[in-house]
Amino acid sequence: xxxxxxxxxxxxxxxxxxxxxxxxxxxxxxxQKITKVATLPEEYETNDGLHVDLGCMYTVFExxxxxxxxxxxxxxxxxxxxxxxxxxxxxxxxxxxIKADLKIDDLNSLIHIPFWDAYGGKLVVILIILLIIIxxxxxxRMKREEQAQNAESAES
Numbered sequence: 350x351x352x353x354x355x356x357x358x359x360x361x362x363x364x365x366x367x368x369x370x371x372x373x374x375x376x377x378x379x380x381q382k383i384t385k386v387a388t389l390p391e392e393y394e395t396n397d398g399l400h401v402d403l404g405c406m407y408t409v410f411e412x413x414x415x416x417x418x419x420x421x422x423x424x425x426x427x428x429x430x431x432x433x434x435x436x437x438x439x440x441x442x443x444x445x446x447i448k449a450d451l452k453i454d455d456l457n458s459l460i461h462i463p464f465w466d467a468y469g470g471k472l473v474v475i476l477i478i479l480l481i482i483i484x485x486x487x488x489x490r491m492k493r494e495e496q497a498q499n500a501e502s503a504e505s
Contacts, residue, residue: 375413379420382407382466383428383436386459390450393427395437401427403447405460406436409470416470425456 387403394400407423409416427437439447448456 377412379408379410382409383426383433384461384463385428385430386425386461387451389427389447393447395429399429399431401429401437403451403456403459404428404436405462407462407466409466411470415473416466417474418471419462419467423460423462425459 383404383406385402386405389400389402391400393402404426405423406426406428408420410418410420425439427439427443428435444456448454453459
């Protein structure tokens with residue numbers, strides 16, 4: 350009786366207090382990301398006069414913004430802070446001047462993928478799978494205990 354009353358109240362509340370729901374698809378797929386690895390001197394800028402920095406561009410496969418795995422290991426590109434969506438491939442001449450300005454022999458040594466994108470998503474996925482397994486085992490154990498109690502009470 351109490352459950353019916355609670356269910357009735359919930360249905361009435363849902364009918365009177367609903368708002369328009371805007372369903373959005375869960376993003377799934379490969380996404381390119383750029384992380385800043387070095388600040389270049391002020392003389393490095395685009396044709397529009399925007400300052401560029403060095404970044405590591407890499408691709409991750411994401412499910413609901415959780416990076417499940419890294420598709421490629423990344424490459425060094427130039428990008429602007431103002432327009433994160435665009436990047437510039439470095440030509441060999443600019444590459445040698447950047448190496449000289451930063452005093453670095455190998456720019457590939459700057460490639461670094463953040464922990465969350467490299468490992469964080471994998472840990473979350475493993476944790477979710479473990480929680481599902483634990484939940485199902487607990488449910489089976491409770492069912493066995495209930496059956497044992499029913500069999501025990503039927504015998505007495």
